[in-house]
Structures are given as C-alpha cells and as structure tokens.
Amino acid sequence: MSSISSSRPMRTRGRVAFTALLLGAPALAATAALVAAPLAQMFDASLRHQDFGILQPGFTLENYRALLGSVQYAELFYKTIAAAALVTMLCALFGFPVALHIAAAGPRHRAFLYFLVTAPLLINTVVRSYGWLLMLGNRGLINTVLIATSITSEPLPLSGNLLGMVIGATQVFLPFMILSLTTSLDGLDSRLIESAGILGASRIRTFLDVTLPLTVPGLIAGSVLVFSLMLGAIVTPLMLGGSAIRYLSVTIYTDAFVLFDLPRATASSAILLLAVTCLYALQRHFIRSYQDKATT
Amino acid sequence: MPGPPSTSPVPLKVRARGLDKSFGSHRALRAIDLDIHNGEFLTLLGPSGCGKTTLMRVIAGLETNDGGTVMIDGRDVTHESPRRRGLGMVFQSYSLFPHMSVAENIGYGLKVAGKSKTEIEDRVREMLELISLPHVADRRPKALSGGQQQRVALARALATRPSLLMLDEPLGALDLKLRRQLQAELKRIHRATGMTFLFVTHDQEEALFLSDRIAVMRDGRIEQLDTPENIYRRPANDYVADFVGDVTLLSCGISGRNRRLAVVHDWPNAAPVTIAHPSPFDRFRLVVRPEQVALVPPDGRNGLPANVQEVINEGSTTLVLLKGPAGNQLKARLIGRPNFALHRGAAICAEVRGAEVCLPMEAG
Amino acid sequence: MTQTSLPVRIAAACTYIFMFLPLMVIILFSFSDRSYFTFPPQGFSLKWYVQAWEGGQFFVPAIRSVALGTIATAIAAVLAIGGGLSIRRLKERPVARAIELTFLSPLIVPHLILGIALLHFFNPPGLIDTFTGLLLAHVVIVFPFMYRTVLVSIHDLNPQMEEASELLGASSVQTFRHVILPSLVPGLAAGGVLGFIVSFDQFTISMLITQREQITLPVAIYKYLYDVNDPVVAAVSSVLVAFGFALTLAVQGLRRANLPTA
Numbered sequence: 041m042s043s044i045s046s047s048r049p050m051r052t053r054g055r056v057a058f059t060a061l062l063l064g065a066p067a068l069a070a071t072a073a074l075v076a077a078p079l080a081q082m083f084d085a086s087l088r089h090q091d092f093g094i095l096q097p098g099f100t101l102e103n104y105r106a107l108l109g110s111v112q113y114a115e116l117f118y119k120t121i122a123a124a125a126l127v128t129m130l131c132a133l134f135g136f137p138v139a140l141h142i143a144a145a146g147p148r149h150r151a152f153l154y155f156l157v158t159a160p161l162l163i164n165t166v167v168r169s170y171g172w173l174l175m176l177g178n179r180g181l182i183n184t185v186l187i188a189t190s191i192t193s194e195p196l197p198l199s200g201n202l203l204g205m206v207i208g209a210t211q212v213f214l215p216f217m218i219l220s221l222t223t224s225l226d227g228l229d230s231r232l233i234e235s236a237g238i239l240g241a242s243r244i245r246t247f248l249d250v251t252l253p254l255t256v257p258g259l260i261a262g263s264v265l266v267f268s269l270m271l272g273a274i275v276t277p278l279m280l281g282g283s284a285i286r287y288l289s290v291t292i293y294t295d296a297f298v299l300f301d302l303p304r305a306t307a308s309s310a311i312l313l314l315a316v317t318c319l320y321a322l323q324r325h326f327i328r329s330y331q332d333k334a335t336t
Numbered sequence: 337m338p339g340p341p342s343t344s345p346v347p348l349k350v351r352a353r354g355l356d357k358s359f360g361s362h363r364a365l366r367a368i369d370l371d372i373h374n375g376e377f378l379t380l381l382g383p384s385g386c387g388k389t390t391l392m393r394v395i396a397g398l399e400t401n402d403g404g405t406v407m408i409d410g411r412d413v414t415h416e417s418p419r420r421r422g423l424g425m426v427f428q429s430y431s432l433f434p435h436m437s438v439a440e441n442i443g444y445g446l447k448v449a450g451k452s453k454t455e456i457e458d459r460v461r462e463m464l465e466l467i468s469l470p471h472v473a474d475r476r477p478k479a480l481s482g483g484q485q486q487r488v489a490l491a492r493a494l495a496t497r498p499s500l501l502m503l504d505e506p507l508g509a510l511d512l513k514l515r516r517q518l519q520a521e522l523k524r525i526h527r528a529t530g531m532t533f534l535f536v537t538h539d540q541e542e543a544l545f546l547s548d549r550i551a552v553m554r555d556g557r558i559e560q561l562d563t564p565e566n567i568y569r570r571p572a573n574d575y576v577a578d579f580v581g582d583v584t585l586l587s588c589g590i591s592g593r594n595r596r597l598a599v600v601h602d603w604p605n606a607a608p609v610t611i612a613h614p615s616p617f618d619r620f621r622l623v624v625r626p627e628q629v630a631l632v633p634p635d636g637r638n639g640l641p642a643n644v645q646e647v648i649n650e651g652s653t654t655l656v657l658l659k660g661p662a663g664n665q666l667k668a669r670l671i672g673r674p675n676f677a678l679h680r681g682a683a684i685c686a687e688v689r690g691a692e693v694c695l696p697m698e699a700g
Numbered sequence: 701m702t703q704t705s706l707p708v709r710i711a712a713a714c715t716y717i718f719m720f721l722p723l724m725v726i727i728l729f730s731f732s733d734r735s736y737f738t739f740p741p742q743g744f745s746l747k748w749y750v751q752a753w754e755g756g757q758f759f760v761p762a763i764r765s766v767a768l769g770t771i772a773t774a775i776a777a778v779l780a781i782g783g784g785l786s787i788r789r790l791k792e793r794p795v796a797r798a799i800e801l802t803f804l805s806p807l808i809v810p811h812l813i814l815g816i817a818l819l820h821f822f823n824p825p826g827l828i829d830t831f832t833g834l835l836l837a838h839v840v841i842v843f844p845f846m847y848r849t850v851l852v853s854i855h856d857l858n859p860q861m862e863e864a865s866e867l868l869g870a871s872s873v874q875t876f877r878h879v880i881l882p883s884l885v886p887g888l889a890a891g892g893v894l895g896f897i898v899s900f901d902q903f904t905i906s907m908l909i910t911q912r913e914q915i916t917l918p919v920a921i922y923k924y925l926y927d928v929n930d931p932v933v934a935a936v937s938s939v940l941v942a943f944g945f946a947l948t949l950a951v952q953g954l955r956r957a958n959l960p961t962a
Binding site for chain 1: 705708709711712714715716718719720721722723725726729736737738739778779780782783785786787789790793795799802803805806808809810811812813814816817818820821836837839840843847897900901903904918921922925933934937940941944945947948949951952
C-alpha cells in the first residue's frame with residue numbers, strides 16, 4: 041500500500057503503475073530469483089565444456105551439436121515423442137467415454153463422478169506409480185492371475201520397460217484429459233444432439249457429426265496438456281520404466297545424477313524446455329482464438 | 337456588526353474552475369465552471385456520456401482532472417485525496433460491504449476515524465431512524481431489498497456528517513414506484529439535514545422534482561444552470577428545451593406592432609400565435625410545450641388547423657399528436673378527456689397559449 | 701443430454717476401474733500379513749501400520765511435509781494477493797501480460813528441469829538439504845496455483861467498494877484490511893487447499909534438493925520403496941490415499957459453499 045502525503049498528485053497513470061509494481065514486486069522477485077535465475081544458470085552450463093566434472097570458461101555450442109547430430113539422440117527423441125503421443129492417445133480413448141458419461145449424469149450423480157475423477161489427482165504420483173508396480177510386477181496382480189489361470193507360464197515383462205511407463209502414465213494423466221473434455225462437453229447444447237437424433241442420425245453418426253467436432257477444442261487442449269506433462273514427467277517413467285529406458289527425461293536424469301555429465305544434461309533440458317514452452321504457447325494461442333470465435 | 341446579513345455573500349460549498357478531463361481521445365469535461373451553494377440540492381442532468389458522472393467524480397477526487405481547480409469550503413482540494421475532502425457518496429450499485437452487517441456498514445466511516453464504540457452505536461441508531469429502517473441493524477445487505485439497500489447506503493454516507501453528499505444515479509436500479517417513494521424521502525432528508533446535495537441523473541422528471549438548481553450537461557459542457565422552473569419554462573437553447581420535457585419548435589416570423597405576434601411558417605391557414613414577451617428576433621423558433629396547446633373544435637378562424645394522428649392515454653392526462661396541413665407536427669397534452677370527439681383523423685384546431693421562449697434560427 | 705448408450709457406459713466403467721484398481725491394490729496389500737504380494741490376499745493384519753508408526757522413517761518427514769505445505773502456502777498467499785492486485789491495477793497494459801507469464805512460469809517448466817536448475821543454484825549458498833531451500837522451492841511451486849485462484853476473487857472485486865471506503869475516510873491500509881481482504885477469503889481458502897496439496901504431493905524437486913536430513917514424505921516413501929520394499933510402504937500409501945479422498949471432498953464442499961455467493 042502506498043504511503044500518503046497530502047499534496048501528492050493523485051491517480052495519475054504513473055502512480056497507478058508504481059503502486060502496482062510495488063504490490064507485485066515480491067511475487068515477481070520470487071519467481072525471477074527461483075525460476076529465471078536458476079534456469080539462466082542452467083542454460084549457461086549447457087554452453088560450457090566440462091573437464092573432470094568442472095565447467096570450463098568459454099562458450100561452445102558443442103553440447104547441442106553433439107545432441108542434435110547424433111543418431112542415438114535422434115532415436116531417443118523419436119521414442120520419447122512416440123511414447124508421449126501414445127499416452128496422449130490412450131488418455132483420449134479412455135477419457136472420452138468417461139467425459140460423455142459425466143456430461144449425461146444428473147447434478148448429484150455428477151458431483152460423485154467428479155469426485156472419482158479428481159481424487160486420483162490429489163494422490164501422490166509416487167503412491168500411484170507404486171500401485172502400478174504392485175499391478176504389473178513379475179509377482180504383481182496381473183502376472184499372478186495370468187499364471188494361476190495358466191494363460192502364461194512365465195511372468196510377462198509388464199514393468200521396467202516403456203510398456204509399464206505408458207500404462208502407468210496413462211492413469212496418472214487421465215484426469216487432466218477427462219476434465220478438459222468435460223469442460224467442452226458441458227458447453228455442448230444437448231438440443232443439438234436431440235435434434236440430430238430426431239433427424240434420424242444413428243448414435244454413432246450423431247457422435248461423429250455433432251459431438252466430436254464440438255468437443256475438438258477440449259480434446260486439443262487436453263491433448264496438448266497431457267503431451268507436455270508427459271514430456272516433462274520423471275516419477276512414473278523412472279518407477280515403472282526404470283533408469284535404462286530410452287526416454288528423454290529419464291536420460292536427462294541419468295546424465296545429471298548417474299553420469300554427472302552436466303553439459304549434456306543441461307543441453308537436453310534446454311531442448312525439452314523449449315519443446316514444452318512451445319506447446320504451452322500453442323495451447324494458449326488455440327484457447328484464445330477459440331474464445332474469440334465463441335464470443336463473436 | 338457592520339452590514340445587515342442579507343448583503344453578506346452566500347458562502348460557496350464548491351467552487352470549480354476550468355475543469356478539464358480526457359479519457360484517451362474522448363474529452364469528458366471541457367473547461368467547466370461550477371458553483372454549488374451551501375445547503376442547496378444541485379442536480380447534474382444529461383444523457384449518458386455527457387460528463388456528469390465524471391464531473392462528480394472529479395469533485396470527489398476519484399478522478400484526477402487534467403486542468404482546473406476544485407475548492408471546497410474555500411479550500412483548494414485539487415490535489416487532496418478523496419478521504420480528506422470530507423464528502424459522502426451514494427453509488428447506483430449501492431456498494432455496501434457484503435461481509436458486514438447493516439450497522440457495521442453505517443458505522444464504518446466512524447470506525448476508521450477511530451470513534452468510540454458508544455458514539456458509533458448512537459450514530460448508527462440515529463441514522464437507522466432517519467432512513468426509517470430501525471429494525472435491520474443486524475442483517476446483511478444481501479438480505480435487504482434494493483430500495484432498502486440504497487437507504488442503508490445513504491445512511492452510511494450521512495453517518496460521518498459529510499459537508500457535501502454526492503449521489504450518482506442512486507435510484508437508477510429501482511422500479512418506478514420505489515423511485516417516487518425514495519425521491520420524496522431524499523427530499524425530506526435533504527431538508528432535515530440541511531446538507532448540500534450533488535445529484536447525478538439522466539431522468540429529467542427526477543431532476544425537476546428534486547432540485548433547487550439543475551445543470552443540464554452535454555459533451556462535457558454545462559448548457560444551462562438554473563432553477564427547475566427556468567430550465568423548463570425558459571430553456572436557453574434547443575438542446576435544453578428538447579432534453580427537459582416534451583417540446584415542439586415552430587419556425588415563425590414576427591409581426592404586430594409590439595412584436596408579440598408570431599406567424600407560423602409553412603402552416604397554411606394558421607392564425608398568428610400570441611407570445612408572452614416581445615421577440616428579439618425577426619425570424620425565430622417558438623418553444624411550445626404540449627400543455628401550452630389547447631384543442632378547440634375547428635371553426636377556421638382561431639389557432640392552427642390540424643388532424644389528430646394519435647391519442648395516447650397517460651392516465652390523468654391525454655397526449656394528442658397532431659399533424660398540420662403541410663405535415664408539421666405538434667403535441668397537445670390535455671387534462672382529463674375533452675368534451676368533443678377525438679379520434680384518429682379528426683379535424684381539430686390547436687391554440688397555443690402562453691408560449692414565451694423564442695430561439696434564434698439555426699445557423700445555415 | 702440424452703442417456704448414454706450401453707457401450708459408452710461399459711467403457712466408462714472400465715476406465716473408472718483402471719483408475720482405481722492400483723489404489724485398491726495398495727490398500728489390499730497394506731492389510732496382508734505376508735511381506736510379499738499375493739493374490740488373492742492371504743491373512744489380515746495391521747502390523748504394517750504399527751510398523752510404519754513405530755519405525756519412525758515416515759513420522760518426521762510427514763510432519764515436515766505438513767509444516768512445509770502450510771508455511772509455503774501462507775507465503776505464496778501473501779505473494780499472490782500482491783501479485784493479483786498488481787495485475788488488476790495494470791489492467792490491459794502490455795507489462796501486465798509479461799508479468800503474468802512470469803508468475804505462471806513455474807507451471808510451465810517441468811519439475812525435473814527446475815529441480816536440476818535449483819540443485820545447482822542452491823549449491824553455492826549451502827541451501828541443499830535445508831528446510832529453507834525446500835521452503836523456497838515449494839513457495840515458487842505453490843505460488844502459481846494460489847495466484848490463479850486468488851485472481852478469480854480479485855477480478856470479482858467491485859472497485860466502487862474501495863472508492864466508498866476511501867470516501868468514508870479509510871486509509872489504503874484500512875481499506876485493504878476491512879474491505880479487500882474479507883472479499884478475498886473464498887479465493888484464499890480454495891487456493892490454500894490447492895496449494896497445500898501441490899506442496900504436499902511435490903516429489904521431484906524435493907527429491908533433487910534434499911539428501912537425508914530434510915526429506916519429505918513422498919521422498920521418504922520413494923527411498924523406503926527402493927531400500928526395503930515391504931508393505932509398510934503400502935500402509936503409508938493407504939493413509940495418503942485416504943487423505944487424498946478426504947481433501948477432494950473438502951475441496952468439493954468448499955466449491956459448493958462458494959457457489960451461492962459467487
């Protein structure tokens with residue numbers, strides 16, 4: 041709050057801006073000091089050579105050149121994007137029926153369904169991934185059942201690989217997709233669906249011609265969100281995939297904490313951060329242009 | 337004591353000089369001068385966007401003026417913060433604090449001024465009596481009707497005994513019946529407190545009913561500042577004439593030795609109209625109020641021959657829309673119903689009685 | 701909307717099972733009397749809960765996590781009120797968008813990256829494995845959530861309310877204390893619960909900037925899982941699942957309570 045002197049010029053543009061900056065300064069300082077500065081330092085490390093664990097003076101683009109020029113990394117990027125895309129698609133596939141179900145429910149029932157969808161969000165990812173370890177492990181629920189019913193004799197490798205990561209991550213990120221889809225389905229006019237029904241469209245036709253196109257914004261918003269969250273995820277990949285899988289965030293983790301190759305870890309981090317930021321900007325742009333279209 | 341009290345100058349509550357205010361490229365106030373006398377009820381009247389609310393907010397200190405000065409009780413407050421100007425304000429949207437009870441709302445100004453608990457309680461009780469709502473002290477504002485909320489807002493503004501009370505379209509959100517009721521109440525409270533009231537409205541009837549003086553505004557300027565009587569009967573220009581009450585302007589030329597006979601142009605077979613004062617112009621427009629028009633059966637001798645176009649029943653009065661032979665329009669307001677046939681298309685004669693204002697012809 | 705068709709309902713039911721089965725398995729396992737996973741479960745015992753309580757590996761981290769969540773949320777709330785009021789005053793100016801993006805940046809940066817960056821940033825001043833370092837990181841993680849919820853309340857503020865207060869003689873501080881702050885209570889309450897959850901569930905950054913002394917509950921669970929891996933983890937996790945459900949209900953209750961006034 042500004043101090044008061046009796047003869048100050050009041051409510052001028054300058055004063056409003058000054059007070060505003062004063063109010064926002066602590067928050068701005070905190071985010072700048074604890075996000076911008078550490079990231080800048082990290083970016084700096086990505087431009088250095090490292091000898092025996094010590095960063096050397098002088099800038100170089102060698103770390104980026106090595107990453108982007110290597111066949112191994114090309115494969116890593118490809119696998120990472122494919123896995124994240126797979127998780128996103130599975131979330132959409134599982135999320136759509138749930139979103140339709142919630143949108144069709146009465147208000148009381150709907151509150152309960154919202155509870156079902158949001159409750160897992162409030163449970164720690166470590167705990168949720170642990171649940172999947174109990175499900176997918178060699179002596180986990182699924183393999184126990186499969187062996188007991190003699191469908192297989194040997195336990196299937198369901199965890200410790202990309203498969204385990206994709207299954208676990210789908211469950212972890214599913215609520216985001218459902219909430220995003222529900223939001224756009226809520227705005228859907230049920231009279232449109234009814235009139236489509238009256239016009240003789242089958243349920244599947246109604247879904248393809250009416251429901252699906254109108255939920256595209258929610259689908260895209262949810263997909264971008266899940267995709268970018270998955271790109272940055274580390275807990276589930278590490279716990280269900282293991283430190284040996286070819287996944288970018290896991291490789292960054294190993295580079296930084298197992299191999300102590302800071303320049304490579306920071307350079308891959310910078311590439312990952314750039315990708316996630318672009319996705320975020322894309323999503324904002326898309327939502328904004330959709331809102332503009334909706335208001336005009 | 338040197339002179340008799342009648343010759344001492346009336347002390348001014350507000351003296352504003354040369355107020356300018358722009359919002360971007362829009363000039364909200366253009367060099368406004370305004371004097372508000374102690375104890376008067378002054379209304380700023382005009383359509384939305386005319387600058388009336390901006391003028392009030394500049395006087396209150398809620399907007400900074402680009403140029404000019406504001407003095408309150410002889411003190412220059414141009415650069416003073418609103419909280420130090422000693423003013424009260426009532427907003428159209430009530431702006432009561434929703435998380436406080438009615439009593440806490442009314443006592444707020446005294447509380448922040450550090451007054452004692454008993455003093456606040458006494459004053460709150462007194463205010464609730466004044467607004468005739470003694471039983472709502474412990475309720476939340478949301479539990480009250482719109483009219484009650486606005487009375488509480490009034491009590492809150494009056495509780496600190498401001499030297500000037502500003503009311504920004506305070507009755508705008510209320511229905512007609514409640515408006516009438518609260519208008520009477522406002523008038524009573526103004527008389528009871530002896531405070532200076534500055535009122536903003538776009539409703540000319542409200543302004544005419546409440547005010548000691550009215551400032552009619554347009555495009556950031558004051559077009560006329562006068563008593564309701566003069567604003568209505570002697571508008572300074574077309575704009576004021578048209579904005580305050582129904583009016584028809586008849587183009588006329590002067591005739592007669594004492595310049596008190598107006599010959600209506602473009603109105604075939606019209607008899608000259610007698611006007612109250614000699615006209616200063618040779619060609620002019622005569623301001624005719626509907627109640628200055630009387631209808632008589634057509635005899636071809638007196639008045640303006642016309643046909644009835646529409647008869648509108650207004651309850652205690654009847655508004656008749658007339659059309660002259662050349663297509664000119666005229667309105668007549670009758671008390672009760674006339675004793676002869678009035679129906680659409682009927683031929684009739686309109687007599688203009690008591691018209692007194694002549695406006696110059698428009699330039700070009 | 702019309703009734704959903706049977707296939708849609710079956711698919712939805714399968715998804716709900718998919719979402720909850722792993723959590724149910726944890727709870728089931730926590731009551732087992734074997735130290736390894738069996739299905740169908742054999743025996744019933746509460747010994748893992750007793751062991752979790754008496755073992756002490758989780759108690760201190762749990763207290764720390766609660767304290768951390770509470771303090772970080774309180775600090776973030778103060779920052780968020782200032783930041784929100786600042787954005788409101790700046791309105792449509794271009795600076796406002798830049799500032800807002802800065803405020804939201806902790807949401808965009810993946811926690812792994814922020815964690816690595818903070819690890820190296822905190823190293824020279826000796827903030828690694830300290831409560832202060834942990835608190836700083838959590839404040840910045842919680843802040844955007846708090847900011848977004850408080851901003852909703854701030855946008856609902858009626859500027860005439862402040863003008864009325866000022867004209868009645870209140871100073872800026874008095875207006876803030878008596879008029880603005882009470883209006884922000886719903887947003888602060890919702891943001892408080894959300895912020896606490898975000899801090900309480902935060903794993904990656906806490907893991908990277910602590911070692912042994914200052915680990916939080918999720919980190920303790922993770923470490924125990926890799927060191928011992930017996931149903932004690934399931935017992936602690938079950939408590940967290942129950943806690944998560946309780947918090948969800950609290951949030952829903954809050955939202956419903958806020959609806960009529962909004």
